[in-house]
Amino acid sequence: MGSKRQVINLDRDWSFHLGEISEPRHLSMKSLSLGGFTAPIDGEKGERMPFGPSGAHFLGLVGQGDQEKGLAIVAGTDVDSQLDASWKKVDLPHDWKRDLPYTNNPALTMNGFKDDCVAYYRRSFSLDEGIRGRQVHLYLDGILGVSDLWYNGAYLKHNESGYVAQDIDVTALSRYGDEGNNTLLVKTDTRHGAEGWWNEGAGIYRSVWLEVYNGVHLSEEESWVRVIELTSASASLQVNVGVVNDGEQEVTVTPTVLIGEQQVSLAKTTLLAGDQTVITTKVELAGPHVWTPEDPYMYPVTFQLEGDQLVKQLGVKTVEYQKDGFYLNGQRYELHGICYHQDFAGVGIAQTKEMLDYKLRLFKEAGINTLRSAHHFASPDLMDACDQHGILLMNENRLLETSPWRLDNLRRMVKLSRMHPSMAFWSLSNEELVGNTIPAGRMSHQVATIIRKLDPDHILVQAELLNPEGKVNEEYLQNIDVLGVNYPESPLMGSGAEVIHQQHPDLPMMSTENASYFTTRGNFKDDDTKGLLNSFGTLYSNLAPGKQKPGAPGTGGTATPKQVMEYVKDHPYMGGTFIWLGADCYGEPSPLGWPATTSSYGIMDICGFPKNDYYYYQAHWADQAKTYLHLDPTWNKELLEIDDQGNTAVRVYTNADQVHVWVNDHDYGIHDVVDNTVDLQVVYEPGVLKAEALSGGKVIDQATQVTASSPTKVEVTCLESGNEVDLYQLKAVDKQGNFVSCANNLLYVSAAGGQIWALANGNVIEQDDRRRDQVKLFNGLALAIVRKTSETRSELTVEMEDN
Known part of the structure; x- marks a missing residue:
């Protein structure tokens, strides 16, 4: 051997x-x-x-x-x-x-x-x-x-x-x-x-x-297993083993494949020097344990050849899209999706597995079950993370072009992606201006043909711009399984999606991008001079009516989260939603422009710290066997919008039936929960804002926001630790241990057992993010990323400057 x-x-x-x-x-x-x-x-x-x-x-x-x-x-x-x-x-x-x-x-x-x-x-x-x-x-x-x-x-x-x-x-x-x-x-x-x-x-x-x-070796691209048919009793699998003979002599090989504990033997095959082949067989897997986002079970698959071995993961599942929505393993399944850009605070696009694990864990805790790689092929690390965390993946081709080099890239990435358990959709492209034209039809036909030949099991989608008249090219639609439309819930798009559905009632349709709504973590008033957008509903927008800055960049502000969820409820045939964006990203500083350098679309900031809307979606989507209760705003008035009568807005997100609200000893009553939300106005007074979640009249959970005094300490919490990187949250607290949500103190940070890679705080106008030794808190929080130099977890030393 x-x-x-x-x-x-x-x-x-x-x-x-x-x-x-x-x-x-x-x-x-x-x-x-x-x-x-x-x-x-x-x-x-x-x-x-x-x-x-x-x-x-x-x-x-x-x-x-x-x-x-x-x-x-x-x-x-x-x-x-x-x-x-x-x-x-x-x-x-x-x-x-x-x-x-x-x-x-x-x-x-x-x-x-x-x-x-x-x-x-x-x-x-x-x-x-x-x-x-x-x-x-x-x-x-x-x-x-x-x-x-x-x-x-x-x-x-x-x-x-x-x-x-x-x-x-x-x-x-x-x-x-x-x-x-x-x-x-x-x-x-x-x-x-x-x-x-x-x-x-x-x-x-x-x-x-x-x-x-060795000269005789396995082909990673051509060694894969696909699910042909799935019942509760068995899964019919097609096993493919790619073998390459780069040696100088004819060889005879007999590959084997181990799927879990089940061994599969393939036919003895002879290859001439310089040849390559794919050996295929079919096998039944009895009593399959299926892969779902709720239970992302994977069978290890070991491809073996004398002197060579490859290990991959198999998720036994089937995906289908019908005119009434998406089906997973034969059951209708609502997509709770987000769109995702590949960058992270301080490091840009240089993400590690730890950063992906951190963000995807938070997405899962919010009930998110699907991710769209926007707007390009997903990285292998991202696909691995989706496999493991249980998040269905929409993998997106960068452009609808058929230049030879782009088609070569497409073939390679389809082969590398097709066996990943999380794979569900291929998006042919995003918001192409040539979409729904005859030339685009020719190109999409060529792209779709390549994907279907190499990966016949996953769903082909085109994420399209909408027009209010709902005009589509009939020939263009023949190349895809599902017509995806972006922002169908937005009043700016008129009734375009409804017109298409009325004219093509049997056409499967999907909502591929939604909301694009601006917020700032931990902030509850608009102030564009400080890059602050009200988490309860900013008036700043690029497209919709509101405060529009002259020359403001980009697009966005198309619909509120509430409008998105109402649209999903009223249009179940759209399959669910893909919220723009999972987390803020560098660039696209809509709707602010300079000095903002970061977007504000995300339901988390660029550090991965959740914003207010994160909890709105969590109350809708997360495991309903648990109680979710989130109370805002924070209770230091520096971040609040208070009117001339002293009133300020309070919002509660929960999956309970009712909510009881107090400010100190002032009882603001019991409120019925509508759309997983309770909104009310209260008179601001320092102290304690309290909310109780009720079910059947009984208190099942409670949350508080406390007026904090000046920060005296920084709490350091390890968010994620892996082989390469440790991630730490830095949080300002006062002498009673209360979170100081308005703290913006300067921190001096050093690490033992590693090197500071990046420091960040989620502030969209922060332009001092290249320092490796100091960072300002933003609304009480900051993030430290440590590149490890030892196998044990690193340790941080943090000193806070007194404001």
Whole structure:
């Protein structure tokens, strides 16, 4: 039996340079001769380029005894470039735009006021002699910005899209043992345009690694299991095993697959040298334990071949969409969805598994069961997190274009996504201006054909702009399973969705994007000069009537959460909802503009701290066997809107029948709960705001908000801890331990057992978020992200400046 598959992680110890360098050429006059930063430099093991005795003799002649001079003359080799102080050490994932200063340029508004630039990453590494003769593949999960790669003196690859994983065979190009170090140079350039109008970030923002395997090995893309039919008694499975023979001899293989504890043997197959094949069989799984968001059970699936093994996860489930909505495992299932942008406080798009786990856990606690990857392919880490947490996934193709390179990207990502248990939908694209036209029909037909061929089990959706007249192109509709429409609940869209439904009563329809409503965490009054939007209903909007700032950026403010939920209730055939947005993101600073650099759409802020609307959806969607009660506002008047009579708004979200409200000893009575909400006006007075949840007249839960005094302490709570990163909430409390919701004190933060990666606070106008040693509280909270340097959890030291 040959050696097993080996994974070599390359995320640590990169050299990084922001700005131009003496860039290597793409074309070379001699093999492996580019030199410079693409090859070993002074202090690194190995020659600039390998050459034999004849080459050495020739270069010595040309260079008059100086071989490097000869290289420069004969091949134009860069023999001078060296790393200097302008190169910094970084680890991956990395988003270099986070370290750029903010620039007040209206042209940069939607991407968060960050300039475009170019940057380079360089990694030198060795490969053991024992790897020689095996296959070596380089994997890059995601590089944002148009990218170019060089490897060991050769130009390796160009890539346009930042949302597609790359797999490159570097077997012959690599150096082994005493041959010296291998050198990888990566250029990332955002100056050639953007794929998205939001803040896309920049750099190598996902993992990089090598996989080493035998000449005869399994194909990760082609090894997968699909559910053909599902009953309570059994699941009919199709098992596919991809086998590649990169060796030099004909081989006969007999793969096996272990699904849970059930072993499956496949037919003996012979492959010629250089061949590859997919071996397929069918198997019955008795008494299947199905995958659902409420019980995301997964069967480990081990694909085995002599000398190679792959382990994946199988979720036994079926998905279907009918004219009355979505069906999971044969049962109608309402989608409680959110749209999701891939960034996080302080680190931008350089998210780790810990950050994903933290946010998805909060989504689940709110009753969210579906996530739309907006507006691009989901990362492997995001798909893994959805699988494990039990969140159905809508995976989205970036653009409805059929350029060869885009179709190649589509094929690769479909193959990498199709077995994930969370996969439910493919979105062909989002809000295309060419949508519902004859040219778009041709392109969507080609995209849909590719997806259906590679993944026949998941639902094809098109997320469309609406028009009030409900006009659609009949031919265009033939290419999709479900017509998705964005913001059907918004008065701005008229009755477009209803008109389509009336004219096409058998057409499955879905609400693919909703709400787009602005709020600020912990704030209950509008003040655009401070970037504050009222959580009880801001008047600021880009589209709907209200306060509209001249030249305000972007769109949004299309509908309130209440309008969304009323629409879902009245239009069950739409299947549910996808709230825009799960969490605030960098860029799209609607409706404020400069100095705001962050969006305000999210039901959580960019740190993942829940806002008021989070609890509204939780009261509707979360496990109704539990009681949910959330009381707002916080009870320090600095954050409240108080009228001339001293009245202020109080809001309670709950799934109880009634709510009883007090302010100190003043009884404001028992109120019936409507739409999981109680709204009332009370006279503000310092002290205690209290709400009791009642069921059948009995108190089943209570919540309070207390007027806090000045902050005296910072409570540090670990939100998530993993192999790479620890996340901490920093919370201001007074001497009685009450949360000080209006605290904005400056904190000085340091870490033991790790390095501060980022500090943030969720304030959309905060522009001092590049500091690694201090952060201001915003409405009483801040976030610290620590990159661990030990296996144990890191420890924070926090000092608070007295205001």
